[in-house]
Amino acid sequence: MSVTNSSRYLAGLCVAALGLCTGAWLVLTPFAFGYPDRGRAAVTALATGGGLAVVCGVALACWAVLWRRKLRADGVLAARQSRRSRRSARRQERAERLVAASRQRELDTAPDPAQVLTDLRSLLTPLLTEGGVTLVPPPASEAEPLPEEPVTEMTEEPVTEEPVQVPGHLRDTRSAAFFTPRPADGLLRGAELLMVGTGEEEAW
Amino acid sequence: MVNRVAMVALVVVFGAGGWLIAAPFVLRFQPSGAHWTGASRMDVLVGAVLAVAGFAGFFVALAGRVREMYQDSRR
Numbered sequence: 001m002s003v004t005n006s007s008r009y010l011a012g013l014c015v016a017a018l019g020l021c022t023g024a025w026l027v028l029t030p031f032a033f034g035y036p037d038r039g040r041a042a043v044t045a046l047a048t049g050g051g052l053a054v055v056c057g058v059a060l061a062c063w064a065v066l067w068r069r070k071l072r073a074d075g076v077l078a079a080r081q082s083r084r085s086r087r088s089a090r091r092q093e094r095a096e097r098l099v100a101a102s103r104q105r106e107l108d109t110a111p112d113p114a115q116v117l118t119d120l121r122s123l124l125t126p127l128l129t130e131g132g133v134t135l136v137p138p139p140a141s142e143a144e145p146l147p148e149e150p151v152t153e154m155t156e157e158p159v160t161e162e163p164v165q166v167p168g169h170l171r172d173t174r175s176a177a178f179f180t181p182r183p184a185d186g187l188l189r190g191a192e193l194l195m196v197g198t199g200e201e202e203a204w
Numbered sequence: 205m206v207n208r209v210a211m212v213a214l215v216v217v218f219g220a221g222g223w224l225i226a227a228p229f230v231l232r233f234q235p236s237g238a239h240w241t242g243a244s245r246m247d248v249l250v251g252a253v254l255a256v257a258g259f260a261g262f263f264v265a266l267a268g269r270v271r272e273m274y275q276d277s278r279r
Binding site: 005007008009011012014015016018019022025026029033035039040041042044045048051052055056058059062063065066 | 206207209210213214216217220223224227228231232233241242243244246247250253254257258260261262264265267268269271272275
C-alpha cells in the first residue's frame with residue numbers, strides 16, 4: 001500500500017467539490033448581483049451553474065466510491081459484507097434460535113420413563129419372540145417378580161442369528177453385548193433397556 | 205466505469221471553465237472594446253478558476269492512475 005496513491009482521489013474530490021461550490025455560486029450570482037432578468041448573462045450563469053453542480057455532484061460521489069474501494073483493497077477499511085453473506089448469516093441465526101427453542105421445548109415435554117418403557121416393550125415383544133429370543137421381563141416395580149426361566153433360556157440357547165437392533169440403540173460393542181447370553185445380569189439388562197427407553201443411555 | 209465517469213467529470217469541469225471564459229464574448233453580452241461589465245468579469249474569473257482546477261485535477265488523477273497501473277504490472 002502506498003499513501004501517495006491517495007493524492008489522485010484527493011485531487012478528484014477537491015476539484016469536484018470546488019466545481020460543486022462554483023456551480024452553486026453561478027446559480028446565485030444573477031440574484032446576488034442583479035443581472036438583467038432573462039438577460040444572456042443571467043441565463044448563461046444559471047444554466048452553466050446548474051449543469052456544473054449536477055456534474056460535480058456525480059463526480060464527487062464517483063471519487064468517493066473509488067477512494068473507498070481503494071482503501072478496502074489496501075485493507076485500511078474493513079471489507080464490506082455482501083448481501084448474500086448477510087442473508088446467510090441471518091439464516092444461520094434464525095436456525096440457531098429455532099434449535100435452541102426446540103431444545104427447550106423438548107426438555108419441557110420430557111416423556112414419562114415408565115410410559116416409554118411400556119411402549120418399547122410392546123414394540124419389541126413381537127420382534128424378539130419371532131426370532132426365538134425371549135424378552136426380558138418388566139422390572140419388579142411394574143409387573144410380577146422376575147422369573148428365573150427366561151435368563152436360563154437365553155443362556156442355553158446359542159445366539160446364531162444376527163443381533164437385533166433395539167430402536168435408538170447404537171450398534172457397538174455394548175449393544176452387541178446386550179444380546180450375548182450372560183447368566184447373572186438379567187437385572188442389568190433390564191436396567192439398560194430402561195435407560196435406552198428413557199434416552200439416558202449416555203449418563204448410564 | 206466509475207473511474208471513467210470521474211475522469212470525464214474533471215474534463216467537464218475544465219470545459220465549463222473554458223466556456224465561462226468564452227461565454228461573454230461568444231454570446232456578445234460583453235461588447236468588444238467596451239468596459240467590462242460585472243457579469244463578464246465574474247464569468248471570466250470563475251471560468252478561469254474552474255479551468256485551472258479541472259486541468260490540474262485531471263492530470264493529477266491521470267498520473268495517479270498511471271502509477272497504479274505501473275504498480276499492478278510489477279506485482
